Amino acid sequence: MNNAEITYDLKLLQQSREKWAGSRALRTVYEAIFRDMAAQRIAGPSLELGAGIGVAGGVISDLVTSDVVKTEYVERAVSAYEIPAENWANLMAMDTLHHLQRPMDFFASAAISLRPGGRIILMEPAGTWWGRMFYRMFHHEPCLPAEIVPPFEFPADENGEFANMGMGEGLLTRKRPEFETRLDELGLRISAVEYRDLLAYPATGGFSNRAIFPAEILKVIMAIEKMIPQLLMQKLALRMLIVVEKKPDSKTARE
Numbered sequence: 621m622n623n624a625e626i627t628y629d630l631k632l633l634q635q636s637r638e639k640w641a642g643s644r645a646l647r648t649v650y651e652a653i654f655r656d657m658a659a660q661r662i663a664g665p666s667l668e669l670g671a672g673i674g675v676a677g678g679v680i681s682d683l684v685t686s687d688v689v690k691t692e693y694v695e696r697a698v699s700a701y702e703i704p705a706e707n708w709a710n711l712m713a714m715d716t717l718h719h720l721q722r723p724m725d726f727f728a729s730a731a732i733s734l735r736p737g738g739r740i741i742l743m744e745p746a747g748t749w750w751g752r753m754f755y756r757m758f759h760h761e762p763c764l765p766a767e768i769v770p771p772f773e774f775p776a777d778e779n780g781e782f783a784n785m786g787m788g789e790g791l792l793t794r795k796r797p798e799f800e801t802r803l804d805e806l807g808l809r810i811s812a813v814e815y816r817d818l819l820a821y822p823a824t825g826g827f828s829n830r831a832i833f834p835a836e837i838l839k840v841i842m843a844i845e846k847m848i849p850q851l852l853m854q855k856l857a858l859r860m861l862i863v864v865e866k867k868p869d870s871k872t873a874r875e
């Protein structure tokens with residue numbers, strides 16, 4: 621692992637873990653997100669990248685958790701750029717893609733490490749019209765989909781870190797043809813994109829603030845949000861689920 625790959629302050633982990641334990645509202649919404657990610661899996665072994673405090677492992681069964689650094693919260697140290705080629709059926713990552721300076725190197729590594737038909741299941745911030753405004757007002761990291769342009773390689777900031785919450789919107793919507801071409805060269809293809817989360821997710825207060833509504837109300841809000849048409853969510857959603865699949869006729873091993 622090289623230092624340039626650590627793009628997240630690992631000291632925040634303990635604090636986040638305490639917040640997770642103390643907020644039922646936060647757990648309710650995040651657990652629903654993790655379950656929706658899990659529903660996209662195919663049968664077989666699953667590895668989570670950038671698992672942070674490792675809480676998805678408590679919700680999703682048979683998930684091997686990892687991060688760039690082996691902490692007490694994850695099982696393995698794995699860089700998204702060097703995923704062990706262990707014939708994974710599923711690679712999962714929440715809020716990790718937008719921290720990767722070289723996302724295409726991640727997809728290349730994923731293509732090698734997945735079995736044919738295997739899936740990359742990502743949950744990312746959505747840089748929609750409302751998403752960009754929301755994150756500008758309430759989040760410290762930039763959300764700039766317009767900066768997600770080929771060759772999809774991004775410089776680190778002065779602290780050696782990188783984040784652009786517009787990564788998902790940039791790759792999957794604005795520069796989709798260019799992204800699809802590069803995926804195709806790697807034997808990958810986009811199999812699903814779903815825009816989601818409007819009110820319940822921010823109402824949890826995240827890992828820094830207090831929840832606005834109790835868990836029971838959040839459940840109702842989430843159920844209503846699922847009914848909003850995708851056409852509208854493409855403008856308003858705060859998050860997006862991305863599923864990329866390794867083509868069934870692709871080769872598996874490092875060649």
Ligand SMILES: C[S@@+](CC[C@H](N)C(=O)[O-])C[C@H]1O[C@@H](n2cnc3c(N)ncnc32)[C@H](O)[C@@H]1O
Pocket residue numbers: 625626627628669670671672673687688689698699700701713714715716719720
């Ligand atoms: C915003 S945090 C998300 C943590 C967790 N998935 C969550 O949703 O709470 C981003 C995570 O990406 C990880 N990360 C950054 N660069 C990485 C890389 N090159 N390979 C694997 N993980 C990486 C960080 O260590 C961090 O845990």
